[in-house]
Amino acid sequence: MTTLKTTTPPNETRYVALAILGVMFGLLLSMLDGFIVGTAMPTIVGELGRADLLAWVVTAYALMTAVSTPIWGKLGDLFGRKRMYQLAITLFIIASILAALAPTMELLIATRALQGIGAGGLAVSAFAVIGDLVPPRERGKYQGMTAIIVAVGTIGGPLAGGLITDGLGWRWAFLINLPLGIIAIVWTAIFLRIPATRQRDARIDWVGALLLGGSVAGMVLLTTWAGTEFAWVSWQSAAFVLAIAAAMTAFIRWELRTPEPLVPLQVFRSRSFTMASILGFISGAVMFAAVLYLPLFQQTVQGASASESGLQLLPMMVPVVIVSLVAGIVMTRTGRYRLFPIIGSASMIVGGALLSTMTADTRWVVTGAFMVFIGIGSGLTQQMTTTIAQNSVEQRDIGAASGVVTLLRTLGGSIAVAVFGSIFTTHTAGLTGHALSVGVADSTRVIFLIVAGLSVISLAAAIAIRETPLRGRQPASTD
Template identity: 50%
Template sequence: MGKSQTEATPAGDISKPADGGGKQPASVRVVLFALMIAMLLAMLDNMIVGTAMPTIVGELGGLSHLSWVVTAYTLATAASTPIWGKLGDLYGRKGVFLTSIVIFLIGSALSGMAQDMGQLIGFRAVQGLGAGGLMVGVMAIIGDLIPPRERGKYQGMMAGVMAVAMIGGPLVGGTITDHLGWRWSFYINLPLGAIALVMVTAVLHLPKKRSQARIDYVGAALLTAGITSLVLITTWGGTEYDWLSGQIIGLGAVGVVALLAFVFVETKVREPVLPLHIFRNRNFSLVTVIGFLVGFVMFGSMTFLPLFQQTVQGASATNSGLLLLPMLLAMMAVSLVAGRVTTNTGKYKIFVVGGGALITAGLALLSLMDTGTTRFTSGLYMAVLGAGMGFLMQTTMLIAQNSVEMKDMGVGSSSATLFRTIGGSFGVAIFGAIFNNQVQDVMKERLGAAGAKATAGGGQMDPKKLEQLPAAIKDAYMHAVSGGTHQVFIWGALISIIGFAAAWFLKEVPLRGGPAKPADKAESDAAPVAAAMAEPV
């Protein structure tokens, strides 16, 4: 491959090297603020819309198509992620990123104006298409502007955005729906997006790119088909269709054939949409596996924590979001410390290993929860899980970006994001099946066939209606939910051991942008920031 991926210089993206070290210019902090707004847009949307969904269904109808409002968004996001990354590599990061913001805002405006469930599903797909470019664009631009060695300083900021989305989403969604109407759950994106557009346009200056390469349309189509099949399997399996039904098996076959054909095509084309050579780097392949598993256990477990809190611990929907604070605050604090230490020392393997251990321990502790567990105790368990997530969330992206050449920064970032997203989809689906089966078993054990029938087809009851049920049924269901979450967290802990084991095989390659020796400082890529800011668009 010529130059080693871990030693590549950023010459392809930055026209002039700059002196390393020192405080980042104020303009960089303004750009980072704009990027964080864009990241918040993508992460906050599903949280807000989820709270508004009962009201939306009440007005538009179409309860049977409810899941598609989320699936259309997720599907479009996952399928477009690698394509956005490659477009940024070929034609320049700024223009592609601004385009994704505009598409997201168009989708948001149209979703707010939807007159029926079919329109809403279609417009949510448009919104998801833009969201795929938002996340990749943020990560890739940060990868262009800030060397890996310096990037740890900003991990706390990124973790903070995630915490704001997870805590603020349900609160904002409920408030907007109650006082302004559900349509403003989508319209709220417009002023935030406009701010990000103006700030990025005015302050971010990256060299223009003009590529003569042709886009790999065949590869993009095959990858989209493969990803779509995988996401639909995880969405429909065990809910819409039985896991062994013809539909699910057929989707599996389509997915396998499409992905095998994709791998073949990518070895033949000049500019593959996902260059396979990036997986030859051991660190990149390992951190991709770790990212997949982090998405798997994180999204899977966080889906069932609020359910346990609302059903077993009696929390309201709003308070269950606030009860996640121990996990999210621990994640922010640990991410900030890990980032600072990584910046100062260049060491990061210990955080990936430690993160894997803490996530495993946190999930094992959460599996101990039962109907008598207090909120304080569950908060302590969640803090352990949050600390593990804080070590891993941004560090895995940093390692992925440090393991590819600068010309592949977009596809490297998009691949890491994609595998984490797919991992989350698999986690929610598989843990959902485990949870529902356990709920059925416990209800049948305690109440007989009538108990199993009460929770058939989903395994969940509305926590508000739970209070109106006879004491025996309520007690049985609380034990059923407790048993279901126990199984989810036990399996999560077992699966996370794989990620913990993979972390030990990482090789601690020096991060680009470290302190340069006097003899080779002229060739250092320590801080391309000033040059990026100085270049006209």
Template identity: 45%
Template sequence: MTELKRAVATPAGPRVRSIRVVVLALMITMLLAMLDNLIVGTAMPTIVGDLGGMEHLSWVVTAYTLATAASTPIWGKLGDLYGRKGIFLTSIVIFLIGSVLSGMAQDMSQLIGFRAVQGLGAGGLMVGVMAILGDLVPPRERGKYQGMMAGVMAVAMIGGPLVGGAITDHLGWRWSFYINLPLGAVALAMVTVVLHLPRKERSKAKVDYLGAALLTVGITAIVLVTTWGGTEYAWGSTVIMELIALGAASLVGFLFVETKAAEPIMPLHIFRNLNFSLMSVIGFMVGFVMFGAVLFLPLYQQSVQGESATNSGLLLLPMLLSMMIVSLVAGRITTSTGKYKIFPIVGSILMVTGLFLLATMDTGTTRFTSGVYMAVLGAGMGFLMQITMLVAQNSVELKDMGVASSATTLFRTLGSSFGVAIMGALFTGRVQDEMAAHGGGGATQESAQLSATSLAKLPDTVREAYEYAVASGTHIAFLVGGSVAVVALIAALFVKEVPLRGAAKPEASSDGGGAAPAPAGAKKQTV
């Protein structure tokens, strides 16, 4: 046990350099997962022009999202059972195979199927990165590295559309998938050579197949409801109601099975820890807010402020830069002080404030003013993005690091699905109502997606009505987002300041949100 504690202590010398190389490999892998959807999204018009199948366009994204969300908890559990390194390498290989096949697709049906394969691998990438970081670096030191991961996310969001546009214009849309291969090869080589983790004895427990199946069905139903509701089908339609019933029944069955399984796919005991449950709630809210903002802010800037859609990633620069800088600073402070409770509170306050400020935007709001509002929101998310994962991982035993990472990632993913669906439905409904009320008759759902170029061709009265409608839709979307985000603030107030493992007093614990001790009997051997 003494050797284990030494191994978890602050790394030094050659081990620091080794960890930095591994972290570089993990950052490249995360970049793979983050860039893919952003690059492919830019290439979609060209893909449809080449392959046809416009009616199936949404499934190119939906198949990837579904596979990612459904596989996330399974990847986490497999890593806990059979060893992190092999499972992580497997997910990278599956992702690269899906990328190659997607680039070779000859019709839209093939592309959708291959995107599902890609999404299956992507589910393991995100979980693997966070779980491996949790295995290698004690929570006291982890903040600065997770801040770097947030930086990778910001870079991907800014650069993804730019890179996607350049690749599509100069190399063709198939290279938007093939570009993953060199990055993936580098990540594979680096992880294989330099990643050394404590050896795990192969678990003799049977995989919880029934629990995995029920959870997969439940997650799939939830994602389909949030994806199709109000777009493909009316919210009150039979299909949506059946999906809601199927999802609810599956999740209830999953909870029952998990109480009986010898090795549950998502052990329910981790939710008995107060801090872990609170971080799951906050993570859900961060996903809800962030992806709603990423969707509606460029739309507002293009439609109301007349920005070009060409550099769409740059439109979010104030928010993403603020998020990246604050996340890095918060990580450094956490590492140096071991304190973190203040960050979820301050982050939630800034997130709520930023959303309510964004809700005040109208047709006369300047770009500078909207940029300041975005920076406030970005700062709030920067305080929350990686702290949620850090505290969640610190709240469970090392043997549950994978399921803790996957659960936190899953809640953020589900939050993003709900955020886009709810804010999107409110936005579209308000735009249609305002267009009808202010002389823009005949407005349809597509009228909420006009580009600046299309707007310039409209008669002045119709264009002004549309600009007012979009500003009004943005107002209601962010107003609801801010109201929902208050839940994150309430949850943050109840977070307990539990000493991070690797801090000066790692043996300290608490009655409700305490960090679990390192499991006895862990072997410091490498694989």
């Protein structure tokens, strides 16, 4: 264990910034690959076939990202953040190469799952490294950087996927990760200065990982298949619910008695941490709903092209960047943060309600104005959840806490995609032409009414947070 200085020399501050920039490369890669295949999917199906498996190209990635995040968080706590980050990005690069070479849809899905495991490590490492290197009160400005990365990855993924697929072919959408990943490995090898120490008696909670993975997989599979493969009210759904409940109960009982739990459940004794977890789950659901279903509405109902619908997300993404940076600066100067998720949740309520009123005749300027509310809300809640969670736990649990919040944010997005996809399928199955446009419009209305309802829960969670002013110095010990 080492003791940190109470003041940070200018040179050290510069190296902290450079180190965090390095892990941001990895976060950008994980975000880009979550969305880059969307615009490449028709071409992939044209070459590999198996359109019935197409959704799993996205679902496999999201599922394994969600399942692996708390595992990577714990591995970083036990074996060192730098070592685990470089392992994660190496795995991500190898999986990207294999995905580019995949000769069948089944192998592509398998390599996407492997990519997702690496992406889970990249995502949680970025937030945990900030927690390790930056005093609590200064974390806001760096969390603002992560908001920019998330926004760039979210909107840049579909645009980059379309351009690369049209210009070079869909396989290059994966090969582009190779040079970027190598830059990240070299950069962090030079600038990321976290001791790669190992605890002597460190143990990985593989039983907990298996039980948690089974629970999360069951949730995603239920929300993916219910309404399409079988009815929501059916014996299959009931069997899934019972299996998920059994696995989650076993997971909680195991975590309470194992000496090295994957998820230290004591962090949930903090009301603020629990509320931050709820905020993270809902913010992930809201962002995925907006990014995936607004372009679908614009293309199918309003007649926009794929690239136009991507660009039309800018009124949502620009506010995400701006308010995240402003909130980070204010939080750094004042040490206060509770008001931001309250305002953000209220803004998402308004945005969801307004977007549910869209029709084929709604002008793009009006739709863009509605999106601004979602962008403001996401910017003030999504990344703030990590800061609140980290400030609510002991220094030794920062990695695990970051992993839990990242897990819930990813899980919220994964379940939202599945549930909203089921709603979409219900309203559009078998329809063509004008009837399809009407079905898409109806499903979009329902989806954004649900977004508004979820945001009401988010507002209640934000109000329930107990604010502890952020400390101006790092805790006394680190790994």
